[in-house]
Amino acid sequence: MTTWIKNAWYVAGWDYEVGPQPLARTILGVPVVLWRKLDSEVVAMRDACPHRMLPLSMGIKEGDSIRCTYHGLKIGPDGIAEEMPLKSDPVNKRICTQTFQIHEQHRFVWIWMGEEKGDPADIPDLWPCSADGWSFDGGYNPIQCDYRLLIDNLMDLTHETYVHGGSIGQQELMETPLNTRKTEDRVFVERWIPDIDPPPFWKGALGKEGQVDRWQICEFIAPAAVMIDVGVAPIEAGATLEKHDQGVRGFVVDFMTPQDEENCHYFWGMARDFRVDDPGFGARFRQQQNGVFDEDIVILEAQQKSLAANPHLSMQSYNIDQGGVRARQMISKIIKSESGQ
Known part of the structure; x- marks a missing residue:
């Protein structure tokens, strides 16, 4: 059994990453090649020529199609063969x-990547990323670690005190209690x-001195997203945990594919x-x-x-880890449901 949910939407790339030339990216253990057609629509297919398995990402783009650079098999954006290695041969449409x-x-x-058809309505509502009065941008990093x-x-920002002491961390993070709660499809740490x-x-960001609230x-959304509502407001603004549009506010957007x-692939912004x-x-x-x-x-x-060097040991979980623990439990429950357990 894998460690990830299969029937779900994952981020394959930023809009600026996928262009007319092939982009190779392995997702859920499957090699995938992506490119944009002339009308800007994105194509995604298994990165393997059906003839001799050379990665199609090494191929040559011809219009909206791609030609394998081993023997010249031409594949259309629908994944169906358009031209055989020997042009005199009739096209075999069963080659897909x-x-x-x-x-x-x-x-x-x-x-x-799932077997069932995905519903775009299930994509997380990232309203701050598209709303008027907000600006959104970010980047990508490949990371050599389990996405979990x-x-x-x-889901445990206590680490900011030590890992990010020069930018966003401060000792008060270690002294403030956490509230962890779970809904049917979300985990929150406040x-x-x-x-x-x-x-x-x-x-x-605030642009002035003074004490703040x-x-x-942190909000976990299956299969592998974390949205973090963060910010500060002058203490006289009267912000609360429930209502905090005062001061300066941001949403850290994190997708782990x-x-x-x-x-894993880390898309952040x-x-x-x-x-x-x-x-x-x-x-x-x-x-x-x-x-x-x-x-x-x-x-x-x-x-x-x-973890690899100490296979006989297991990680311990403390109070600060409850958000991550509950997120893992949610992932495991969905994986078991997919496998019929």
């Missing part, structure tokens, strides 16, 4: 390559930190409601966010290596 359902929304290219370790990391001096990043609301059992018309700030912000996540990658890849 597996294709995958694609949907674009919120700047992401989503892929459905990244979910653990994002933290409200009142009357503090903001860390460097949030002080810069700070919040962190398994590559295989020990590697942030939607923000402050300085949305300042492209220079946006570029600097994206660079800074990438630096923060680079610090996480060092930890996660070292953790994966340690």
Whole structure:
């Protein structure tokens, strides 16, 4: 049994990553090639020529189709052969390559790897990524770790105190109680930190000195997404955990797409409601966010290596880990349901 849910939408790439030339990406253990047709629609198919299995991502694009560079078999965007290696041979339409359902929304290219047909309505509602008055951008990192370790990391922001001490971490994170709750299809971890001096990043975002109230609301969404509602507001603004549109607010957007059992694709970004018309700030912000996540990658890849080096040991879970523990339980429950257990 695999460690991931199969019948679900996963992020295959950012909109800017997928262009007219083939992009190779292994998803849920399956090699996939993606490209855009002339009308900008995205094609996704198994990255293997049905003739001699050379990756089609090594092929030559011809219009909306792709030609294998081994013997010249030409495959259409529907996965069906259009031209045989010997042009004098009649085209055998039974020669096919597996294709995958694609949907674009919120700047992401989503892929459905399951056997059933996917419903785009099941894609998470990332309203801040498309709403007026908000700006959204982000990046991509391949990480050499089990995707669930990244979910653990994002559902326990206590680590910010030590891993990100120079940017978003502060000691008060260790002193503030957490509230963890679960619904039928969500896991939430909430933290409200009142009357503090903001860390460097949030002080810069607010643009002034002074004590603030700070919040962190982590939301896990199956199969592998974490949205984190974060921000600070001057204490005189009267913000609360339930209502915090005052001050500066952002949503950290995280999608973890398994590559295989020990590697994953990490698509990250942030939607923000402050300085949305300042492209220079946006570029600097994206660079800074990438630096923060680079610090996480060092930890996660070292953790994966340690797990492999200590197979006789298992990780321990404390109170701060409840968000990640419940997210894993939800993933396991859905996997068992898919397998008929």
